[in-house]
Amino acid sequence: MVIIINSNDDMPRSLDTSRKQISRAKHIASERFGLPAKSTRQPSEPGFFSRTVIVKLKDDREVVVQFRPETLDLKPFIVAKSVLGALVPDIEEILVEALAKDRIWTYLMTCVPGKCADDLSNDRRAEARVKYCRSLGNVFSKAQLAEDSSDAVEQYIRPHMQLLLDSEDATVVQFREEVLRLHKRLNDIKKLPLFVAHYDLNELNFLIDPATFEVTGLIDWELSRPLPLGMGFERIHVLAGEYSRGIFRQLSEFEEAERGFWNTLCAGLLPETKAFFDKDPLLIQDALKLGTILGCFMQENGELIKPNQVACRALPVHLTYQLPMIRGSKQPYTHENTERFS
DSSP: OOOOOSSSSOOOOOEEEEEEHHHHHHHHHHHHHHHOEEEEEEEEEEEEEOEEEEEEESSSSSSEEEEESSSSOHHHHHHHHHHHHHSOOOOOOOOOHHHTOOOOOEEEEEOSSEEEGSSGGGGGGGHHHHHHHHHHHHHHOEEEEEOOOHIIIIIIIIIHHHHHHOOOHHHHHHHHHHHHEEEEEEEETTSSOOOOOTOOTTTTSSEEOOOTTTTEEEOOOTOOEEEEEEGTTHHHHHSSSSEEETTEEOOHHHHHHHHHHHHHHHSSOHHHHHHHHHHHHHHHHHHHHHHHHHHOOOTTTEEEEEEEHHHHHHHHHHBBBOOOOTTTTOBBBBTTTTTGGO
């Protein structure tokens, strides 16, 4: 069960105010690096699963101290960093006995440079969206881990799909035909190269250069796992578009941003990996559809989580998405009700 923090009142008494969190973070950072703290700041939007303080040390280095009511699996960070390098923060667990008694786990991370994409002013968002989508395509083109995805399919994807096939939930059942079709494609999807994939790729979880809008960092890798090529890119729907007032909208810059992502991705891939786009783009499109469905109907500890109704409402449209190399000059979505989502 994921523990959600709605306010500081949900934290133990030792950390139930910003002042207490800042004081503790300064002490932890100073002790770890042997330098006094100059200043601190906290994210403009506190997370739902932690409380975070960014500490600037005497040598002007910034480090991130995070307090969490649950342990963090560090493996996704390590795997992502192995291929994406400095874009992913270093992370280590710090034992603070007083906090451990309160069931708080403490983590120290390097502070990757850049500005949260979600903090951009509205007048810059269209230009930024196009440029950071292109940049993300370039970033993930370097994220290949293995030549095939057999382990990911058998250990994670197939059991998740079986949960959907077995479900009697009315929201899930309406997509059963497509789930069954994609389930039959799993043996082919296993042949796709394995890539690092971010569990929650959104504007809060990647940082950009505020001048160029190039991606400078990707954060919050917990719960992430490697996935077949294409499957981990299902967030392209909302990276290039958006959810607004409960519906999915194609923005005016949608196609430029979305095509830019795929163009830079393909340009940076290894030749043998890019060959999958040339020989069987429909397989990659099905992998993306698979990621879209599993991203809507998520699971935890072998049970489906109640889906987000906004995502469910957009799912019929998203499942008609066609990759640029398949659709040519046609529209990205072929769903009959696409207009009301635009």
